[in-house]
Amino acid sequence: MGKKGVLKTLVQHIHRDKKAFAVFITLRTLVVAVLVRSAAIGQWESVFVCVLTLMLLLIPPIVERSLHIDLPTTLEILVFCFVFCAEILGEIECYYVRFPFWDTALHTVNGFMFAAFGFCLVDVLNENKRFRFALSPLYLAVVAFCFSMTIGVLWEFFEVSADLLLHTDMQKDTIVSGFASVMLDPTYGNKAIQVRDIVQTTIETANGQHVVIAGYLDIGLLDTMKDLAVNFVGAVVFSTIGFFYVKKRGKGKFARQFIPIPDPQETDSDENAQGGNHETQDG
Secondary structure, eight states, rough: OOOOHHHHHHHHHHHOOOHHHHHHHHHHHHHHHHHHHHHHHHHHHHHHHHHHHHHTTTTHHHHHHHHEOOOOHHHHHHHHHHHIIIIIIISSSSHHOTTTTHHHHHHHHHHHHHHHHHHHHHHHHTTTTTTTGGGHHHHHHHHHHHHHHHHHHHHHHHHHHHHHHHHHOSSOOEEESSEEEEGGOOOSSSSOEEEEOOOOOEEEOTSSSSSEEEEEEEEEEEEHHHHHHHHHHHHHHHHHHHHHHTTSSSHHHHHTOOOOOOHHHHHHHHHHHHHHHHHHHHH
């Protein structure tokens, strides 16, 4: 999509969704302020994160325009806040380190949020605004759950790739006091040797550097499994809500605030365009 298309969509937000647009402008202003501050003190990695955040904040309007869907105000605001909390507060302001629950909370919201997009997925692919009610509620709930979990897995792939290739630490490490491993089996069998009550671990590098850890360092595995677990919880919660929403023929007010729907204005314009084509052909 070109710049004119994005700007046109944002102008439509002023008239159609003033609350979401106000949040969008406020967060972009804050990101620009952080970008200027980071550039002034020479934190170029933070500048890159800010630029990335500005791009990510454009995703909702681009998705709406490209897929011809209408994001509910609550969902759109949630997406904007999610991006800001993950990139600006999480990465630049170090909330991931300061608050242990921050990463867990965001991954839970991620599972919840993408389950909502999963419900819309079938509608978008089939270009039928009434298609949701033509399918089994259980089927749609399973589609939403699988879509959410797939996004969660792909994100973990991104995290481990960044850690391995760019030497980041997106998969946050965990200090543990014990583990079991078949690598310690002196018979080279398949017996897991237990190591318990670890007080200290000393790492010696080839250049003679010593790093002392108060316990044993689990590199990313437990964090990844925790992220997928809370993503699972978020996906199950919304899939359950969506199941009853579909079963009651879309009467649930709560679910309606999060499930994208085909844009009625886009649908009407498409139908009018098709009607005009038919009249031209008939004439």
